[in-house]
Amino acid sequence: MKIETLQTINRDFMDPPYVQLANILRNQIVKGIFPPGARIPSESELCKRYHVSHMTVRRTIKLLSDQGVVDTFQGRGTFVKGMQLKSGTFKLRELDDLFGEDGKTKVKLLEARVAKADKIIAQKLRLKKGDRTIFIKRLLLQNGDPVLYHKEYLIGDPTQPIVESEMEVTSLHGLFAGNGESNLKRGELTIEAVQLEESEAALLKVTDSLAALCIEHLFFDFEERPVSWGRFICRNDRLKFKTTVGIETR
Secondary structure, eight states: OOOOOOOOOOOSSSSOHHHHHHHHHHHHHHHTOTTOBBOOHHHHHHHHHHTOOHHHHHHHHHHHHHTTTTTTTTTHHHHHHOOOOGGGOSSSHHHHHHOSSSSSSSEEEEEEEEEEEOOHHHHHHHHOTTOOEEEEEEEEEEEEEEEEEEEEEEETTSHHHHHHHHHHHHHHHHHHHTTOOOOOOEEEEEEEEOOOHHHHHHTSSSOOOOEEEEEEEEEEOOTTTTEEEEEEETTTOOOOOOOSSSSSOO
């Protein structure tokens, strides 16, 4: 197997030696010098070839392992991982991009009222049927064109910071950008394709025969209490998710 030996560790670089070595090995893997399933050189071989310590090599291998590039097996060595579709993860950056910061995206508050929890809402928010909730309905527009519809139910407790902050039309952007003021610990998200209801299609100015992407959310506070449940519904011609599987070129 042909091994590139031209790349070396530069002690004057800002990146520490273990990061440089990880980049060298990653580059060789991307070029197919070490294909999926191949064993990379041993710790001793890497130390000798790149004039680094055993500790540096161990940190390099750990970094590559944490990045999902290699697997290490006791007594066998370190091997390049093959591409795995199950490793693909989708982020919501595309959804955040809908908001933008160019002034072309607006969030219009359509409705905000007190609503009694029905059976489904009570189950989601751990309430009793008939308990008080706050219902909020919004529409996101780009250049005046509706692209996303959002509705949610919140715990009807005026002392909860989330209630006041969610009333602000800018709270959706803050939620996706991570700079909101809501006291949220975590959320559970479910993405599925749905058929638009007639009222939803009217708001989004499309036919009700058009499928849409629905992101259902359930948010929890730091005491693990559910505080908000709702749905983002987006026209499927305005939102797509993509990801990369395998080893990315850097």
